[in-house]
Amino acid sequence: MSGHISFRDVTKRFAVRDRASRRRTEFTAVRGVDLDVERGEFLVLVGPSGCGKSTLLDLLGGLTEPSEGRVLLDGAPITGPGLDRGVVFQQYALLPWRTAQGNVEFGLEAAGVPRRERPGRAREFLDLVGLAGFEDRHPHQLSGGMRQRVAIARSLAYDPAVLLMDEPFAALDAQTRESLQDELLRIWRRTGKTVVFITHSIDEAVYLGQRVAVLTSRPGRVKEVVGIELGDRADGVDLRSSAEFARYRHRIWELLHDEVSRAQRQEKEVAPV
Amino acid sequence: MTALVEARPAVDEERPSRDRVKRPSAPRRVADALVTATGKVAAILVLLAVWETAPRLGLVDATFLPPFSTVVDAWWRLATSGQLADDTGASLARSLSGFGLAVAVAVPLGLLIGWYKPVATLLGPLLEVFRNTAALALLPVLVLLLGIGETSKIAIVCYACTWPILLNTISAVRGVDPTLLRLAKSVDLSGFRLFQKVILPAAVPTVFTGIRLAGAVSILVLVAAEMVGAKAGLGYLINASQFNFAIPRMYAGIITISAIGVVFNQVLVALERRFTSWRV
Structure with missing residues (x-):
């Protein structure tokens, strides 16, 4: 059985015009992404900057279409935006x-x-x-x-059945961010929505996610999906300083580390797009 | 709960200062208001004092710049005879109809050009040519085509008022926050509702800037137009007075024009505030 949301071998390419040579080139944002999200799950996507995290979210939101492969919601391909998915933007968009x-x-x-x-x-x-x-x-x-x-x-x-969140807390100060993270978990438990959450913060990923999907640098693929078992987040417990939290944090840090340095090399080589 | 505790002080910080600052006592407030008011009119009072004394002291020729009191006297005679009301009425009717027509035409046109690329491509070069043609240079053309009566005067005002409104409306539409457009797309809003719920309200402040500029333009251009072949109007009054060497009346006309300009602008500013009260 396939999940609530499924990415099936999804590739997304953009046509870009090189500013120096004025030649049209193709730019692959994500390549061959396979990922399943269960109903009611809280899934976090982390990856180095420019790895196509937001592209995956745009595909889910129906704001763009895959070049290859399929994105399925309850078994049906996503053809456009819809009110069965709610998007929360980093810049609030109020x-x-x-x-x-x-x-x-x-x-x-x-x-x-x-x-x-x-x-x-x-x-x-x-x-x-x-x-x-x-x-x-x-x-x-x-x-x-x-x-x-x-x-x-x-x-x-x-x-909506699904909440898509694109680095929603990135622009907030640390304390506000932590309190909103707790608030989001509370709301998620209460409403039972499926949440797909993008972040570049490892701490945030470990704290929020039931599973954390680590993406590679461009073109983005799913490198590994890490299940997080931290038990119940009871009030008053400083989960972030527990040993388990640190282990998960380190595991994801290791997965990301190579990708981040590769991404930085890429950025230096390729002219900014 | 904790979240609310975190959030409330943040609001207090951002609350407008008038809520926080303790209101001073009544006499103190009156005194403050008086000081502010005096400061605001001081420069004008000085100008009027110079205007009054300079001709009397013989610093300038009193024939060409009569003392302010003489001008007031002439203004009063014009006002009581009813001529001022006639001329003002004629000018305002032309100015407001030209201005109103320009708003009615330029706002929708600007929205179209700003939103639909093909329309912009089609009309862009044409607009560029006309925009850079001084309105008054077209006055002779309009007089030839539309005659010397009201139509050509209203047309020239309308033409001149169109540009600030049109250009501001175009940039208002193009300047709509792209995040809001993404939001609208994500909730599957399209066509008319996108326009009605997002683009139009987002564009209002910039459009109003254009309308306010046009308000000033409408009076500037009108007066010039009335100096050519008119039988009534403030521009006519000024020009005719100068021809007949009724210099105090000429100045009376000029003062009336600037007073109308100031009032018109204030009305538009008040309207603008009303429509954009959501801005900081």
């Missing part, structure tokens, strides 16, 4: 002219939820992400962490 409430309602409008039901649903989800009482604030009146909460509430409100 509409600055709408309040927190209005931003959550934006997703509901797109999903065709009847007008009368929207305010209630939006409040419910703002409450879920801990923003009760902030409904009428505009994005510029909210801190970075709170903006990302609004964005998460927006993606959850129209009830």
Whole structure:
């Protein structure tokens, strides 16, 4: 049986124009990716910069199509964007002219939820992400962490089966990031969504993921998928300093290390694209 | 719970300062307001004082620059005789219809050009040519084509007002945050709803900048147009007064024009604030 989400030998190439020689060349972002995600799983993708992590997420989100291979959602190939998948962007992507409430309602409008039901649903989800009482604030009146909460509430409100998160906490300070990580785990357990989460932080990957897929440098392939067994994340326990955490961290660090240095060599050789 | 504790102070930091600063006592506030107001009008008062005294002291020829009080006197006579109202009415009617037409045409056109590449490719060169043609250079052409009446004057105002609105609207659409477009795509928003819910509201501030610029242009161009073959209007008043050597009346006309310009701009600024209150 195949998983909830399956990448089957997926390759994505982009046509790029070399600025110096003005020749068209092809650029392979990911090559031969095979990956399965189970329903309700929390999967984290880590990889060196430029390894095609975001390309994989775009493929899942239906924002781009694979050059070869197939991306399946519940057995059917993904043909375009859809409201069965919610995307959370690194730069929040909030509409600055709408309040927190209005931003959550934006997703509901797109999903065709009847007008009368929207305010209630939006409040419910703002409450879920801990923003009760902030409904009428505009994005510029909210801190970075709170903006990302609004964005998460927006993606959850129209009830997608899958949540796609593209380095959502990368722009936040360390403390806000940790508290949002806990919050995300809590929400994930409560809603039972499938989460595909991209990060370049090994700590974040180990802390959040049930499994961590390590990608190679460009063109990206899945190098190894590491299952993380850290038991229950009980409140008040500093999981990040436990011995097991350190072991997983080191394991992924080793897997990544070669790739990162290779990626850096590549970046120096190839003109930036 | 912990999360909320983390988040609340952050909001307090970013709250606008007026919420945080303790309001001063009433007399203190009045005094502050007075000081600010005095500062704002000081420069104008100085200008008027110089205007009043310089001709009286013989520093400039009082025939060509009569003292301010004489000009006020002439303005008052124009106002009471009803001539000022007639001229102002004529000017405002032309200026506002040209301006209104320009908004009605340039905003939709700008949205089209900004969003649809083929339209931009098609119209781009044409726009470039016309944009760089001074509006007043076309006045003789318009007079030939449309006659010397109202149509040619409204047309020249409309033409001149179109450019700031059009160019700002185009760049407003092109400048929409790409992340918002990705968001819209990810929730499968397309066509009309994308325009209505994302592009249009995102473009409003920049479009308004163009509209405000056009407001100023509408009066500048109008006055020049009215100096050629008009029988009413403030531009006509200024020009005719100069011909007839009614110098105080000429200045009265000029003052009226600048007052209208200032008021018009303030109205547009207030409108702009209303529509973009979500900005910091």
